[in-house]
Amino acid sequence: MHLVPTGLRRAAAIATLSTLTLSNWPTGFAQTQASSNMTTGSAGQMLAIEPLAPAFSLANASKAYAIWYSSTDGTAAGNDQAVQLTTSGAIFLPRGLPPAGGWPVIAWAHGTVGIGDSCAPSRNPRSERDAQYLNNWLKEGYAIVATDYQGLGTPGPHAYLHSRAAAYATLDSLRATLNTKELPLGNKIVIVGQSQGAAAAFATAGFAPDYAPELKILGTIATGTPHSGRPSKDGKIAYRSSPAEQKSTDPSIAYILYIAAVANQSKPRLPAEQVLSEKGLGAMKAAETTCVQQMFDVVKKEQLSWSNTFKSDFMSYYAQPFSKGQFPTLKIATPVFFGIGGADRDAPTKFQQDLAEQSCEAGTVVEAHTYPGMDHSQTVNSSFPNSRLFARKLFNGEKIAGNCVAKQEMLSLR
Structure with a gap:
């Protein structure tokens, strides 16, 4: 763990941070990286760091950085040789001097933003909701390490709602930042996530003891956590089951269209035409590149409902992609x-x-x-x-x- 110096030495560390750019790494990394996302070396290494564009920062941040780091491909875990990828993200530091030992860390796992690279949070201003939330954490005196997740903002497909991929991306972002001596971060971490990120946060807490035991994960905060719920007496999961719900325009269809788009391009491929109507297929095509707020608008404009978007049981058809979102355990070692x-x-x-x-x-x-x-x-x-x-x-x-x-x-x- 990197211990931040106290007193004048701590102030000197802040001065170092003020000039931290890509002096030790290639400039323009995001624009010049190879089309292949594979990298060499071990996971959790900082590959590049640069000041985050002011428009993408947070009001309560003293400094903000865009980062690129090595991470294990969570979709390929179990192979004899784990593939290392480049993953992007951001770091936000609170105002003031860090305490002895470094700033305590909030590991932020974001909610659904889309599956296209242009939707990556580090490439965009935070939503009004998230900006308020993250600014509040900064005001509490916590640094924020915010992964974009595997394949979101970097080459390769985004592993949407894939619990292991999200967990590895989160844990490796923490490893990379804690291993960067210029960053005054302490090894005291709380994982925080919303929606897609809540599932990622809960999964991260489950994978952490085995994958990254050196990280001091103290607990997890999850809001709006996706879960299949307990099966009914007939063994089925009830979802939007009433006739009125089936026929009503429902913005949450956007999430299923993202799942369909990812599965339609995966190996082995799950052909979307088997489960989506013509109307649904057109919307799924838009989902490949359209970020979530605009995707909600597409759903509303096309008046997509469960009955006119799907021509068969999507829960059964996408059982395999849904299974990738299952948590490794429900027994978490920390609160x-x-x-x-x-x-x-x-x-x-x-x-x-x-x-x-x-x-x-x-x-x-x-x-x-x-x-x-x-x-x-x-x-x-x-x-x-x-x-x-x-x-x-x-x-x-x-x-x-x-x-x-x-x-x-x-x-x-x-």
Whole structure:
């Protein structure tokens, strides 16, 4: 672990950061990297770092950097020789002098932004919701390390909702930044994620003990976590099952179109024409390059519903891609905070509550809060008053009691 010097030496470290560019790495890396995404060496090494464009920074950040680092291909794990890829991301440092030992770290796992390279968060301004949320974490005195995920902003397909790929990208971003001596970061980490990123965060906590045991992961904060829920008595997962829901325009179809687009290009390929209508195929083509907010607009403009987008059971057809999103374990070694929107339709409230209950049953210390009336997006910032206290306790070394025993409290507490 890199220990930041104290006093005047710490101030000197800040001065070093102010001039940190690509003096040790090739300039223009993002524009000049080879079309192949494979790299040599071990995972978790910093390949390039440069100041992040001001428009892509955060108001409460003293410094912001774009990074490129080596990461293990999570989609190829299990092979005798793991493939190393280049993955991109960003770092945001809070204002002031770092404490002895370096800034405590929030590992940010972002929600769905799209699957095209142009959608990578480090290449764009953060959404208003995310900017508010991340600025709040910076204000608390935490540095933020934010991966773009495998294949998002770098060559190769984005491994959308692939739990192992997201976990490796997150863990390797932490390794790379902690191994960069010019960055005053401490090895005290809380993983935080929303939606796609909540699944990534929970998976990262599960993979961390085996994949990156040197990282001191203190806990996890997940809001809007996708989960299949508990099967019904007939063994099926109910989703948008009523006739009215089937025929209504539903923006969340955008997420399934991203899954379809990735599966349509994967090896082996899952032909989208087997499950999507003509209307759905046209929208899927748009999903290949269209970022999520604009994709919601496409769904609304085309009035896409579950009944006119799919011509067969997409849950069964995409069972294999969905299985890649399964968590390695529900027994997490460190405490987990679940923020659940009481009016979440994108990651249904009941399914998230099922995940909290199942995690409790597996032996995880869970602190779960359900926020009445809050939808998928609103829950992010609505949960912050609770999650900031959860994180503060973790960084201070305090015990998290959890609320697994009081089931009703767990499912309704604000």
